[in-house]
Amino acid sequence: MTQEPSHPYPGRLITLDGIDGVGKSSQIEILTERLRSEGREVLCVRDPGSTDLGTKLRAMLLDSDLQMHRRTEAMLFMASRCEMIESTLRSALADGVTVISDRFLLANVVYQSVGGEVDSQTLWRLGRLACGGIQPDVTLLLDLPAEISMRRVGGEPDRMESRGVDYMAKVRQAFLDELPNAGGRTHVIDASGTIERVAEAIAAIELF
Numbered sequence: 001m002t003q004e005p006s007h008p009y010p011g012r013l014i015t016l017d018g019i020d021g022v023g024k025s026s027q028i029e030i031l032t033e034r035l036r037s038e039g040r041e042v043l044c045v046r047d048p049g050s051t052d053l054g055t056k057l058r059a060m061l062l063d064s065d066l067q068m069h070r071r072t073e074a075m076l077f078m079a080s081r082c083e084m085i086e087s088t089l090r091s092a093l094a095d096g097v098t099v100i101s102d103r104f105l106l107a108n109v110v111y112q113s114v115g116g117e118v119d120s121q122t123l124w125r126l127g128r129l130a131c132g133g134i135q136p137d138v139t140l141l142l143d144l145p146a147e148i149s150m151r152r153v154g155g156e157p158d159r160m161e162s163r164g165v166d167y168m169a170k171v172r173q174a175f176l177d178e179l180p181n182a183g184g185r186t187h188v189i190d191a192s193g194t195i196e197r198v199a200e201a202i203a204a205i206e207l208f
């Protein structure tokens with residue numbers, strides 16, 4: 001079955017996602033190096049972040065001392081993503097660049113729907129409006145039990161990590177449940193092996 005295009009541009013949007021500590025950033029580093037060694041122009045962005053506004057919003061959203069309603073939280077993540085798309089991501093795709101995003105709308109749906117007052121369908125609808133018609137071409141979901149991933153997270157827990165391992169276990173399941181709605185091609189990668197083993201599993205996936 002042919003898939004609807006994720007966006008009207010020649011570039012490629014690849015997103016990596018999963019619960020905190022699953023190993024996304026480590027894999028993005030390896031994937032970026034590999035694609036660049038193959039001669040591809042690669043732009044890495046982080047969600048939330050990657051703009052002045054997004055960086056400020058990230059600091060607030062991860063500040064354990066800051067209280068906010070779940071709908072407020074959801075919309076601030078969407079605002080950061082909108083700014084990143086309209087100031088960086090869209091033009092890169094238009095120029096044919098491969099964009100690797102550390103998280104995207106899928107994280108917004110699962111992290112803000114678990115245990116909160118906002119349902120996933122509403123978050124998909126609002127989130128797609130905020131993304132201005134851009135969806136990932138490929139979503140790589142790194143999957144790992146929350147008990148293991150939370151042990152990998154170092155330092156003081158941020159506002160999301162402070163919600164604890166039970167919340168993170170529900171987020172993990174929500175990622176698996178919502179992945180088919182992410183748009184484009186989707187893959188679940190077992191993140192329980194060594195960094196090298198996980199990188200091999202990602203290298204075996206056809207990204208283009």
Ligand SMILES: Nc1ncnc2c1ncn2[C@@H]1O[C@H](COP(=O)(O)OP(=O)(O)OP(=O)(O)O)[C@@H](O)[C@H]1O
Pocket residue numbers: 019020021022023024025026027152153191192193194195196198
């Ligand atoms: N496959 C792996 N096996 C064991 N440790 C790993 C693996 N991948 C990453 N780590 C380690 O786990 C920690 C978190 O890794 P990383 O920052 O890549 O995860 P992350 O998903 O980006 O985390 P976060 O979402 O919290 O930023 C790091 O100390 C990293 O070295």
Ligand SMILES: Cc1cn([C@H]2C[C@H](O)[C@@H](COP(=O)(O)O)O2)c(=O)[nH]c1=O
Pocket residue numbers: 020021047048077078102103104105107108109111112160161
């Ligand atoms: C995009 C997005 C992220 N989150 C959560 C997920 C993590 O706990 C933090 C981001 O930190 P990381 O270093 O990327 O893990 O924010 C969220 O709750 N909603 C979102 O839309």
